[in-house]
Amino acid sequence: MGGARGVAPKRYLEEPRFLNELKPLFWANQRKEADAYEDLIYALHPPGSAEECNRLLAFRGLGQVAALGKRESEQKLQKALRTIRYPDVAVLLECAGIEGLTLPKLTTILHFHHPAFPIYSPELVEGLNQLGIPAVFRDEVSEESVFDYAGVIAALDRLKTSVTFENVPESNCFLTRVVEGALVERARRS
Amino acid sequence: MVAVQNFDDWVSQFHQWQKDIGYDTTLLGDFGFDAKYSEEDSPVIEFGDYKGRPKWQTYGQIPNQQVKDALLNLIVYQGDTEFASVEQQRHLIDTAPSDYDKKSIVRINAEEMRHGWQMAHLLVNHFGETGKVEAKKLLERRSWDNERLLGSFNEPVRHWLDFFVFTEFVDRDGKYQLKMLSRSAFSPLARSMGPMLKEEAFHLGTGHTGLRRIVQAGKIPTTLLQKYVNHWVPTAYDLFGKDKSGTAHWAYVWGIKCRFNEMETEDEVDKAMLNDHNRTLYWKECVELMDQLNTIVPAGETKLYAPSLKFKRAIGEHEGKHFTVDGQPFTGGDAAYADYLKTVLPQPEDEAQLAEIFKTNDWIAPKGK
Numbered sequence: 414m415g416g417a418r419g420v421a422p423k424r425y426l427e428e429p430r431f432l433n434e435l436k437p438l439f440w441a442n443q444r445k446e447a448d449a450y451e452d453l454i455y456a457l458h459p460p461g462s463a464e465e466c467n468r469l470l471a472f473r474g475l476g477q478v479a480a481l482g483k484r485e486s487e488q489k490l491q492k493a494l495r496t497i498r499y500p501d502v503a504v505l506l507e508c509a510g511i512e513g514l515t516l517p518k519l520t521t522i523l524h525f526h527h528p529a530f531p532i533y534s535p536e537l538v539e540g541l542n543q544l545g546i547p548a549v550f551r552d553e554v555s556e557e558s559v560f561d562y563a564g565v566i567a568a569l570d571r572l573k574t575s576v577t578f579e580n581v582p583e584s585n586c587f588l589t590r591v592v593e594g595a596l597v598e599r600a601r602r603s
Numbered sequence: 604m605v606a607v608q609n610f611d612d613w614v615s616q617f618h619q620w621q622k623d624i625g626y627d628t629t630l631l632g633d634f635g636f637d638a639k640y641s642e643e644d645s646p647v648i649e650f651g652d653y654k655g656r657p658k659w660q661t662y663g664q665i666p667n668q669q670v671k672d673a674l675l676n677l678i679v680y681q682g683d684t685e686f687a688s689v690e691q692q693r694h695l696i697d698t699a700p701s702d703y704d705k706k707s708i709v710r711i712n713a714e715e716m717r718h719g720w721q722m723a724h725l726l727v728n729h730f731g732e733t734g735k736v737e738a739k740k741l742l743e744r745r746s747w748d749n750e751r752l753l754g755s756f757n758e759p760v761r762h763w764l765d766f767f768v769f770t771e772f773v774d775r776d777g778k779y780q781l782k783m784l785s786r787s788a789f790s791p792l793a794r795s796m797g798p799m800l801k802e803e804a805f806h807l808g809t810g811h812t813g814l815r816r817i818v819q820a821g822k823i824p825t826t827l828l829q830k831y832v833n834h835w836v837p838t839a840y841d842l843f844g845k846d847k848s849g850t851a852h853w854a855y856v857w858g859i860k861c862r863f864n865e866m867e868t869e870d871e872v873d874k875a876m877l878n879d880h881n882r883t884l885y886w887k888e889c890v891e892l893m894d895q896l897n898t899i900v901p902a903g904e905t906k907l908y909a910p911s912l913k914f915k916r917a918i919g920e921h922e923g924k925h926f927t928v929d930g931q932p933f934t935g936g937d938a939a940y941a942d943y944l945k946t947v948l949p950q951p952e953d954e955a956q957l958a959e960i961f962k963t964n965d966w967i968a969p970k971g972k
Contacts, residue, residue, distance in 0.1 A: 455701045455816070498633055528706065577641075578785075578800035584808035585707060588801070 423545030428575065431544055431599060435580045438595035443586075446594075449473055459526045460494050463487040466522045473521055480512040490514075490522070499529045500566045502559055509554040516551065516558045528586070531569055531593040533562050540596025541568055543603060569593060607735040610727045617720065620686070620742040626693050626712070634713040638724035641797035648788040650865055650872075651858035658790040662729045665789065670857045673850070674789050675730055675737065677860065680752055681780065682722030682741045685715045687756035688769075690746040695766055700967045704763070707809045711770065714802040721795050729791060754917055755838040763813075763967070764823065764957060768831045770810030772889065776842040778803050779863050779885055786865060788858035811892060813967070818896050818907075822966040825904045827956065830949045832907065833928055836889060837915040843882040846919040851877040886912050915944070 431438075443450065453469060461469065463481035471477055480486050489507050497504045508519055520533040531537065538550040546568045551558035573588045584591060607613045617636075621628050648656050653666070665671045689712045696712075699705035723741060726734035744750040749757045755773045760766055781803060785796035817823055844851060852874045854860035862872060863881045873880065889909035897906045911930030913921040925933035925940045928947050933940050960966045 454703050458702055528703070576801070578797050578804065581801050581804040582808070583804050583811060585805070585812035586808070587710075588805070 425545075427544045428546075428572070431595070432572065432576045432580055434599075435576055435591065435595050436582045438598040439582050439584070439586075439591045442594035442598035443584075445598075453525055454528070457525050460491050461522070461526065463490070466490065469525055470518055470521060475518050475521060478511065478513040478518060480514065486511045486514075490519075494523065494526045497523070497527065497530075499527065500563070500570065502530075502563050502566065505554065505559050505562070506556065509556075511554075514554060516554050516562060519554055520562065524590075529589055531565065531589050533565060534597065536597040536600040537565065537593055539600035539603075540598075541565065543599060544596075607727060607739045610724060613723050613727050613735075613738050616739060616742050617716075617723070621716075624690055624693060624745075626689065627696070630696065630709045631713050634710075634717075636717055636720050638721050638795075639717075639798035640791065640794040643790060643794060644786065648858040649786050650861050651788070651856050653788060653858045658788055658793070660790050662731070666857075669853070670859065671730075673854055673857065674787075674792065674859055675726070675733065677784065677854070678722050678725050678730075678792065679737045679741070681784070682719050682726070682738075683744065683752045684756050684777065685719035685722065686741055687744075687746045687751040687753075688712075688715050688773075689719075690751075691756065691758070691760040691769075692766060695760065695763060698763065698961075700763060700964055704813075707805075708766070711806050711809060714806070718799050718802070721799060725791055725795065754841055755835070758835075758838060761954070762957065762961065764817070764828070764831055765835070767810050767813030767817065768828075768835045770806050771814055771892065772810070772832070772836050772839045773842070774803060774806045774810060775888065776839045776885065778807060779843070779881055783860050783863055783865075783881065786861050792859075811895075814896060815899065816967045818899055818901075820965060820967050821901050821904075822960055822963075823957070825900055825907055827953055829905070829907055830947060830953055832893075833910050833914070833947050834949055836910050838917075840882055840886070840912055841916060841918050843885065844878040844918070846879050847875050848878045882912065915948075 449472060453472060457465070457469065463486070466481060467477040481490060489511065493504050493507050505516075505519060505523070508514055516533050517535075520530060523530045524532045533550075535550045538548045541548040548565050548568060549561045551561055569589055569592050572592050576588075576592070581588065582591060586594070605612070605616075607616065614636075618628075643658065646658060648654050648658055659665050662671065665674065692708060692712060696705060696708055699708060719741060723738040726738040726741075728734075730737070744752070746757055747759070751757050755769075755776075760769050778800065781796045781800050785793055785800065787793040787796075814828070817828065818825065851860070855862075855872065855874050855877055862868070862877060863884050886909060893907045893909050900906055908928070910928045911926060913924070913926040913930045914928050915926075916922050916924070925935075925937075927933055927943070933943060935943070
């Protein structure tokens with residue numbers, strides 16, 4: 414298990430280092446996102462319609478999902494958003510097959526409805542990998558990618574438990590968002 | 604309520620308390636009420652006369668009855684504030700200015716309930732029959748009947764401006780109290796503080812962000828906002844306890860409650876001035892918070908400030924004395940001082956003005972809305 418004999422697994426070195434830098438990394442990410450996060454989080458009135466979800470995606474620079482305009486697709490999405498319970502993500506599979514709806518887009522919509530869920534992105538996965546935490550990025554909504562997303566949530570939950578109170582910023586963001594934002598910023602800097 | 608024999612009994616009474624105060628528990632979703640204990644920062648006592656000795660893991664290891672009574676008192680007072688704040692805030696859920704603010708207040712309420720749960724867990728599991736009686740009493744006192752043990756927690760939180768000022772300043776006192784207990788010689792108490800402090804960071808952030816959003820929106824004049832700061836902050840100063848406190852002195856000597864900056868300072872401790880020391884650090888932090896908000900106060904609006912430590916105090920050296928908000932002795936009689944207070948504290952006409960402002964949701968609109 415782990416690396417060469419006598420070498421500590423990467424996680425045991427990088428994780429404490431990351432958690433000690435949680436505050437500055439988080440605030441740096443928040444400053445970059447600022448409008449694209451705060452203007453949305455207080456403005457959204459769930460459950461968002463397809464139009465509102467597409468406006469949200471456009472505001473976040475992710476483009477739109479034309480297929481959400483179809484009644485059946487909108488209903489599938491809203492049902493998933495209504496019935497999902499943290500940390501169980503299986504219900505997201507109901508949205509598989511909505512053309513153009515990737516897992517990053519779906520989890521963006523999910524996060525702004527249920528802030529305990531992280532936004533799944535290549536940067537978030539890279540941030541976890543940098544800590545020695547295995548995670549895989551897949552763009553499509555599929556059984557494999559939803560399973561990967563569940564793994565990301567579990568990893569973030571562990572980081573949330575490990576962080577000491579001195580390193581948690583005073584913020585109106587859920588701790589998942591704090592850790593996610595810090596990981597994304599760390600990945601961007603590498 | 605029936606007597607509490609074990610923690611399961613207490614949990615049943617906790618659920619009854621939720622019903623009795625009219626809390627819609629469906630809002631809490633899957634929030635898990637658990638007692639959480641972090642790892643020990645240090646296996647040995649870090650300050651006071653027992654410094655260097657192993658921390659006490661059980662009630663039986665606490666050296667004498669005075670120390671046991673002091674610990675019981677600290678835990679009871681902490682637990683009392685947690686349930687009180689939910690009683691004060693529960694009616695605000697339906698008037699949340701946004702869906703996210705509603706999620707925030709529900710999360711804060713849930714976590715305050717968990718903090719009370721944590722204190723009850725300590726009382727029931729470590730403090731024998733007395734602890735069980737006190738844990739039960741935590742659920743029997745009511746904020747609106749002026750029965751809670753500390754002044755701030757009997758004041759009504761009337762609306763969302765009160766809520767943001769409360770979470771910014773009164774919860775911040777909570778941060779100080781929890782941190783001062785986080786190095787306690789009684790290990791279960793010390794280990795309770797880490798998870799509570801992590802959760803408290805969200806409460807404080809909610810308060811400060813809320814005030815920032817209000818200032819940015821520019822609909823509530825800063826002179827009006829200031830009155831609510833002047834109302835709540837002195838109650839938070841009082842929460843630190845009396846000047847030259849014997850209780851604080853002995854809590855330090857026994858290693859159960861340290862200074863706020865105990866682990867960060869090399870300064871010699873002045874055991875006669877512990878409450879004043881911590882209160883001054885708190886005041887300095889309040890000044891910094893106001894300075895942060897002042898960077899976004901619109902041009903032409905009055906800057907915000909933290910009122911003086913001498914203003915409107917209900918305990919200690921300045922109790923009941925006539926000082927202005929900036930700490931100057933007020934020259935004038937009682938009637939003149941009462942008139943002065945009307946200019947710096949919320950009045951019925953201020954409440955009426957706020958009620959009008961709250962009718963349109965742009966008093967705390969996000970930027971660009």
